[in-house]
Amino acid sequence: MTKITIQSIKQLKHKPEPFAALTAYDYTSAQLVDRAGIPLILVGDSAAMVMMGYATTIPASMDEMLMLTAAVARGVQSALVVADMPFMSYQASVESAIQSAGDFIKKGSASAVKLEGGQHMVPQISAIVDCGIPVMGHVGLTPQSFHQMSGYRIQGKTGTAARTILQDALAVQSAGAFSIVLEGIPAELAEQITSELDIPTIGIGAGPHCDGQIQVFHDILGLGDFAPKHTRQFARLGALITDSVLQYKKDVASGKFTAGENYTHLSEKAQKTLSATDYGTDPKRS
Numbered sequence: 001m002t003k004i005t006i007q008s009i010k011q012l013k014h015k016p017e018p019f020a021a022l023t024a025y026d027y028t029s030a031q032l033v034d035r036a037g038i039p040l041i042l043v044g045d046s047a048a049m050v051m052m053g054y055a056t057t058i059p060a061s062m063d064e065m066l067m068l069t070a071a072v073a074r075g076v077q078s079a080l081v082v083a084d085m086p087f088m089s090y091q092a093s094v095e096s097a098i099q100s101a102g103d104f105i106k107k108g109s110a111s112a113v114k115l116e117g118g119q120h121m122v123p124q125i126s127a128i129v130d131c132g133i134p135v136m137g138h139v140g141l142t143p144q145s146f147h148q149m150s151g152y153r154i155q156g157k158t159g160t161a162a163r164t165i166l167q168d169a170l171a172v173q174s175a176g177a178f179s180i181v182l183e184g185i186p187a188e189l190a191e192q193i194t195s196e197l198d199i200p201t202i203g204i205g206a207g208p209h210c211d212g213q214i215q216v217f218h219d220i221l222g223l224g225d226f227a228p229k230h231t232r233q234f235a236r237l238g239a240l241i242t243d244s245v246l247q248y249k250k251d252v253a254s255g256k257f258t259a260g261e262n263y264t265h266l267s268e269k270a271q272k273t274l275s276a277t278d279y280g281t282d283p284k285r286s
């Protein structure tokens with residue numbers, strides 16, 4: 001299996017067909033995604049919602065994200081693993097951003113980090129890149145700014161707002177990012193950003209003109225009760241899992257589960273020893 005590098009991801013910009021990226025949060029799902037040949041796996045802070053049950057991504061902590069990133073990295077042979085920097089692990093200062101990014105590379109075995117924000121995040125992005133750590137940008141609908149945006153709303157709908165997002169994307173690229181997520185913006189804006197940038201754009205709810213698309217593992221597999229408008233469910237694994245667990249429960253209750261003889265038997269000799277009434281020298285049993 002060839003190892004996907006930053007260089008390989010940058011080259012995807014020049015491919016005629018868009019590429020698919022996906023999130024993963026644990027060893028097993030990372031293995032499955034990697035085996036399907038997905039070149040880029042994001043350990044998204046969406047883990048706060050789909051793995052931990054929070055209403056937003058805001059509560060995700062460094063410790064939690066590091067643990068998930070390390071698990072994903074152990075499951076991946078080929079894909080590039082990108083760790084999502086959680087809220088307040090990089091916003092407060094350039095120093096905190098470098099420290100957090102470094103932890104993801106050293107302790108989480110990620111190959112790159114992602115952070116949200118445009119022009120105001122340029123100092124953080126360039127400082128991290130200067131440390132030799134590749135950065136993926138993220139502009140448009142930035143979920144960590146949930147309160148500032150008054151909820152998850154499509155961004156860049158007016159001419160001025162669209163222009164600001166275009167400038168954000170250009171600033172992120174100039175700061176040294178190797179790729180950029182465009183989330184929740186009108187398709188025409190994503191198209192223009194994609195044509196103006198030299199780095200690959202990866203869209204989520206940003207229309208068909210991005211260089212790649214990224215989705216949340218649980219959303220495309222139908223694992224949760226809720227599916228955002230921008231996703232497509234390729235399976236209904238949630239229902240399949242509940243049905244399988246119900247079947248298991250029924251089979252245990254009916255004895256069918258243990259009727260398969262898929263367990264170990266004692267030898268005749270061991271059985272005799274076990275059922276002997278003389279417990280020898282064991283004081284607790286004599």
Ligand code: KIV
Nearest residue numbers: 023044045046181215
């Ligand atoms: O946290 C996340 O999963 C993301 C996406 C781009 C899907 O940031």
